[in-house]
Amino acid sequence: MASGHTPRKLSPGRRGKPVSSPSQQVVRLGFGFAVSQALRVVIELGIPDLLASGGHSVEDLAAAAKVDAEPLYRVMRLLAPEGVFTEIRPRHFGLTEVGAALRSDRPGPRDFIRMINSExxxxxxxxxxxxxxxxxxxDKVFGSPRFDWLSAHPEQAALFQRAMVALSQGGNEAVADAYDFGRYTRVVDVGGGHGQLLSAILARNPHLSGVLFDLPxxxxxxxxxxxxxxxRTDFVAGDFFEGVSVGDIYVIKRVIHDWDDERAELILRRCREAMPTHGRVLVAETLVPPGDEPDQIKTLDVVMLAVTGGLERTEAQYARLFAGAGLKLERVIGTRAPISILEASPA
Incomplete structure (x- = not known):
């Protein structure tokens, strides 16, 4: 070529756009925080709700949200290639199926996005x-452990609870459907929060009584x-590190992953101490898969490292936890959701 320049390779199906180099891919990963915070901004401003009825100009959206149009445009332009919005014509946006998951009138992850992008x-x-x-x-940034800090900040604690409800969508029903509670009489939901899982279990098992055990x-x-x-439920406020209510089957969903091995083992030991010899402990968690395939649980594992000191675990790691608490892993039961039930009996 007369210019002496080497043409850049083009990726198939993306005419005119160069293939990303390894350095460019790394830079894109490094800018992940921008997308994360942009999601929080449009949720806080209610942009997905404003677009529920159809496309609008960014000027109309900015007026309704009481913000400046130009910065809003730049944030929405960032999220459009991520599939949240579509720019149907210059400075006019529509809502995609992905973006619709952020509407306030639909069950979805909006409160989780708000929570994870704050403290x-x-x-x-x-x-x-x-x-x-x-x-x-x-602990270093805020001066106290995560759950102690939440106890002192009720507004953020309420958001955390709503975020956990959003994150659990479909999982509670999947766990309740996957296990046969027929031979048990009293189920204790340890760290049960809002009680979604216990509600699903009791609805499917009218012979059961329940205990919702959690912080106040x-x-x-x-x-x-x-x-x-x-x-048919008793509501008991308490500290599961000190002891739990008596029952013959214990369910612990997305609680053990909040804690390091020492404290996780202690929670399980308290269940072992309270249960009869025929009792069972059901730990409902997402297992870390082997290999280097992408998986959301690997991301959440590092979040646990930084925020609570907990961790996501493999089946082998849970088996060791059970053994340390005087329990034996009997089986792992898959569900239709990305969560498994690890059933343990007294060792």
């Missing part, structure tokens, strides 16, 4: 501290019906 996001800036020490960065804030939310109807 948890600030803690993550100190991830290196967690890698160096094995301790949660959250979780019990209060469950009493108000935030997680559904809870007939």
């Amino acid at each position: 948890a996001y600030l803690a993550f800036e100190q991830l290196l501290h967690s890698v160096r020490t094995g301790k949660p960065a959250f 804030s979780g019990v209060a939310a469950a009493r108000q019906g935030a997680g559904g109807d809870l007939p």
Whole structure:
């Protein structure tokens, strides 16, 4: 060529756009925080709700949200290639199926996105501290452990509870459907929060009575019906590190992953101490798969490292936890959701 320049290779199906180099791919990964915070901004401004009826100009959206149009345009332009919005014509946006998941009138992850991009996001800036020490960065940034901090900040605690409800969508029903509770009489939901899982179990098993065991804030939310109807249920506020209520089957869903091995083992040991010899402990968690394929649970595992000091685990790691608590892993039961039930009996 007369110019002497070497033409850049084009990727198939993306005419005129160069193939990303390894450096460019790394830079894109490094800008992940921008997309994350942009999602939070459009949720807080209610943009997905404003687009529910159809496309609008960014000027109309900005007027309704009481913000400046030009910065809003730049944020929405960032999210459009990520599939959240589509720019149907210059400076006019429509809502995609992905973006519709952020509407306030639909069940979805909006509260989880808001929660993870607030104090948890600030803690993550100190991830290196967690890698160096094995301790949660959250404690360093905020001066207290995550759950102690939430206890002192009721508004953020309420958002956390709503975020957990959003994250659990479909999982509670999947767990309740996957296990046969027929031979048991009293189920204790340890750290049950709003009571969604317990509500699903009791609805499917009218012979069961239940115990919703959690911190006072979780019990209060469950009493108000935030997680559904809870007939035949005792509401017990307590500390599962100190002891749990008596029952013959214990369910612990997405609780063990919040804690390091020592404290996770202690929770399981408290269940072992309270249960009869024929009792069972059901731990419902997402297992970390082997290999280097992408999986959301691997991302969540590093979030746990920085925020709570907990971790996501493999089946072998859970088996060791059970053994340390005087329990034996009997089987792993898959569900239709990305969560498994690990059933343990007294050793």
